[in-house]
Amino acid sequence: MAEDLLDTIGQLFGPIRGGLAFAVIFVGALLAYQNWRAGKRVVWLAASVVLYALALLSKETALAFVAVLAVYAWTDSEGNSLRARIQQTIARWLPYVVVTIAYLVVRNRVLEGLVNSRLVRPMSWVVLTWPSALWFYLRQMLWPFRLSIFI
Numbered sequence: 001m002a003e004d005l006l007d008t009i010g011q012l013f014g015p016i017r018g019g020l021a022f023a024v025i026f027v028g029a030l031l032a033y034q035n036w037r038a039g040k041r042v043v044w045l046a047a048s049v050v051l052y053a054l055a056l057l058s059k060e061t062a063l064a065f066v067a068v069l070a071v072y073a074w075t076d077s078e079g080n081s082l083r084a085r086i087q088q089t090i091a092r093w094l095p096y097v098v099v100t101i102a103y104l105v106v107r108n109r110v111l112e113g114l115v116n117s118r119l120v121r122p123m124s125w126v127v128l129t130w131p132s133a134l135w136f137y138l139r140q141m142l143w144p145f146r147l148s149i150f151i
Contacts, residue, residue: 022059025051029065030072037076037092049095056103066096 032048055062070093077088 022055022062025055025058026062026065029055030068033069033072045095049099052096053099053103056099063100066093066100069093069096 029048029051032044032051036042036044036048052062052065055065070089073089073092074085077085077092079085079088
């Protein structure tokens with residue numbers, strides 16, 4: 001009976017636990033980056049890059065961190081000239097891009113591609129599903145109700 005209870009609890013809270021771990025690591029990477037930018041030691045930058053790598057291993061949506069960091073680095077960059085801001089942003093962004101490229105290369109080698117290549121889909125199928133997907137996400141953005149499959 002105890003095994004059934006533990007199994008049920010694991011099924012109920014397993015997805016939440018994984019998402020929570022990802023969120024904690026993701027936010028930790030951002031906070032470590034902010035500490036580094038605040039003039040603290042380079043150890044914070046290394047911690048941020050390592051936490052980002054762990055977030056990638058935890059959940060693939062961590063790839064969004066690179067975009068978040070690029071925007072954050074751009075708004076945080078100093079200097080009036082466009083060239084100086086671009087150079088500062090790229091310099092701050094580069095370690096994360098290196099980790100991202102390494103992750104994508106390893107993922108590509110392990111999974112033998114970025115997508116499931118066993119299921120052949122004509123390009124027309126892909127293009128014809130774009131309006132439906134766009135409508136779904138716009139609808140969820142404007143009216144985020146009935147998100148559960150049980151309702």
